Amino acid sequence: MxxxxxxxxxxxxxxxxxxxxxxxxxxxxxxxxxxxxxxxxxxxxxxxxxxxxxxSQEQEIAVPEVVQRGEQSFAYRTDTTTIEVPAGRGIEYKFQLDKYGHLEYEWVTESGELYFDFHGEPTGDTTGYFESFAIATANKMSGSLTTPFDGSHGWYWKNNGQESVKITLKTKGFYEVIGLKQ
Incomplete structure (x- = not known):
């Protein structure tokens, strides 16, 4: 052995x-x-x-460098909101941003996917022009936007399902909340 x-x-x-x-x-x-x-x-x-x-606990919160490109009229803020999209309907949720304003975002649905168009409309435009940044069907999205013009920017969500869908939207940046547009 x-x-x-x-x-x-x-x-x-x-x-x-x-x-x-x-x-x-x-x-x-x-x-x-x-x-x-x-x-x-x-x-x-x-x-x-x-x-x-x-x-160190005494450090200041760093503000994204991208906002240094232009004069911003809105204060830096963070928000979390819940939005309900009824079955078979569409809604818009918007923010007012300055040119070169910066918006970081993350949204997720509790259940189901939604068709969406993430877009912006220039302030003062009467032609109906808008610029789409993303169009898809999904249950979540995250990213950031540096706006190409002054105006309202946000999402149009459409619920093609049979049940209402709740969205949790988290944002931070230099903006004013317009909210739901009718």
Whole structure:
């Protein structure tokens, strides 16, 4: 019968390597990870290296750089709203944005897909012109828009189903809420 036994020296080397890796991980946790991620600095090394500044609670919220392109007349804001689209009907939900205004968005339905047209209409236009940014049928969408003109921007959703569909819409940016358009 042929059996292979691990040499004693190899087992000792493995144990020493495992212990060394554990000690190194503990040192990294105390000196780098805790100060950088949680602003906890038990050794003082994180502060000396400037790592505690990475997660300082006093940091200001960064405003997207894209808004620096033009003068914005609307304050930065975030909103979450629930919109119900009745069965067999369509609705529009809009925001007023300046030229080069920035809007980040995410919407999702509770159930079912909706046809939608994400578009904008220039302020003062009497011809009926609008520009579509996305047209599809889906149950969710997320992204951002930097507007090409002053005007109302938003979604037309149409529910071709037999049951009403609720949408949760989250937005942030420089805009004014117009809301549902009749």
């Amino acid at each position: 042929n059996t292979t036994e691990m040499p004693v020296q190899s087992a000792q080397t493995l144990i020493k390597s495992t212990l060394a890796a554990g000690v190194l991980a503990a040192i990294m946790l105390a000196t780098v990870i805790l100060p950088a991620e949680y602003n906890i600095d038990p050794t003082g090394i994180g502060s000396a290296l400037g790592l505690t500044e990475l997660n």
